[in-house]
Amino acid sequence: AQSVTQLDSHVSVSEGTPVLLRCNYSSSYSPSLFWYVQHPNKGLQLLLKYTSAATLVKGINGFEAEFKKSETSFHLTKPSAHMSDAAEYFCVVSGQAAGNKLTFGGGTRVLVKP
Amino acid sequence: KAGVTQTPRYLIKTRGQQVTLSCSPISGHRSVSWYQQTPGQGLQFLFEYFSETQRNKGNFPGRFSGRQFSNSRSEMNVSTLELGDSALYLCASSYRGPNEKLFFGSGTQLSVL
Secondary structure, three states, rough: EEEEEEEOEEEEEOOOOOOEEEEEEOOOOOOOOEEEEEEOOOOEEEEEOOOOOOEEOOOOHHHHEEEEEOEEEEEEEEEEOOHHEEEEEEEEEEHHOOOEEEEEOOOOOEEEEE | OOOOOEEOOOOOOOOOOEEEEEEEEEOOOOOOEEEEEEEOOEEEEEEEEOOOEEEEEEOOOOEEEEEOOOOOOOEEOOOOHHHHOEEEEEEEEOOOOOOOOOEEEOOOOEOOO
């Protein structure tokens, strides 16, 4: 079985400060891991994807995530938050053990203060 | 290139009715997957179609069904609606399947009264 836990349901940051969204996963095999973002009244948009090529994955809009197998973590970071980063973020895992079905974390809602 | 289009955007139904939602994928994409999003349960995978065949299914009752046409457009149907079916239903498309980059539509907001 596979599962994803996003450790914070809400994160509040000031504009220009770093953002850290934490994600832990459980998967029987080498997983594929994703971060998606959802802005209000919109569908999800892929930020980045880990597929074992490199442990540090760079995504769009200045986001990056680091895969740490020993800690079963895939935390998302951005050095400097922008107002447009206010949204909900989902960590997602997929793996052969689950028939390549996607399992979503509960989401982290990010608030950016001016 | 046009994005993923879901229709209708909003739906209001009553318990016991049935509903059909439509999804038009990005041109060239053969995989269409469906997801239910609720405040309580979060995002959950419903099913995935590839070249008109259901390739994967989530843990939902048989009242939830879908199909895919030869042009890759997909529909999902929910019969005998229950209050708990109120949700945002999202459709996503890709070339080969959910394990690659998915392109999501804006969803259909279903309210069951």
